[in-house]
Amino acid sequence: MAKRRAFNxxxxxxxxxxxxxxxxxxxxxxxxxxxxxxxxxAFRLLSEVGMSVIPNYSEYSARERILIYFRQNLLTIIDTEELMIVSGISEYPRRIRELRVQDGWPILSGQTVRSMLDAGEWEDEAIDVSRMRPDQYILLENEQDRDAAHRWGTINRIRKQNISVQDKIINYLRLNVGRHITGEELAYLANGATDWARRVRELRTEKGWPVRTKTSGRPDLPVGVYLLEEDKQAQEHDRKIDDSVRAAVLERDEFRCRKCGWNRNQKRPEDPRRLLELHHLEYHAAGGKNEEGNLITLCNVDHDVVHRDHMNKEQVFYWIGINSL
Known part of the structure; x- marks a missing residue:
């Protein structure tokens, strides 16, 4: 095949x-x-001029040119007109879907971002998306998720089930514990329901599932990403601990387990410690309050030990090696 002449x-x-x-x-x-x-x-020539902004553009497909442009503009709101120019085609939305579904690039649409904003699930002031239009896009991470194709197959299976949106979401998250899940995946799973982000928030705040985001306990996560830390639902009484109390206890205990010193920065795939939990020194069933003075931070492993051995307050203090909080 003859080599294509350089574009002038x-x-x-x-x-x-x-x-x-x-x-x-x-x-x-x-x-x-x-x-x-x-x-x-003239139209064809203008299209080629647009594509030429990508160096060596003729070596790449339209999908690859779109990806190059996204990666050079990480966490930047991209207009549809920009994508039409660099891709040189009118079917760029299909190419974005392919990048997302087949290749695992975390690209969110403005419609998905709006659902997250409405539910209070996007609170990163560093990226102003308040005026983002439904037909605009943003790339969240400059890293490919190679399990994406398999996950989207799972999404399509769950999406067809005759269950509530919230049940679809938690079923999907439980199949992907510890994995980064984008809002775009959950929006598609919801099959048109625009309140999907609110349902996720309810799973965390009312149902006790440890679904974390950048603004709800996992500042290390990219904005727009959800993660189920563990396939374990909190006890009903633990779900009623006010966020202000929970934050105060974690800050007092320096975001570490008071027994072993573990924190989330030490998380490893082979380590059974997955999250920090608040333990009631005076058991809630015995009248213990959801108050700072009755709560202590433990990793999930040590918390299980305390309940397995039915330790009372004094035994917990002795086991940890302290006299008081």
């Missing part, structure tokens, strides 16, 4: 001038089709 922008500019001059000459005629046929090569 100056030459293209001169050709466009000639084509447009020809169009102006025809503009006084009544032959509509002649006008249209005159503009076709």
């Amino acid at each position: 922008v100056e030459e293209a500019r001169n050709q466009l001038i000639d084509l447009l001059d020809n169009f102006v000459t025809l503009s006084s005629t009544s032959d509509l089709r002649s006008k249209v046929l005159t503009l076709i090569p």
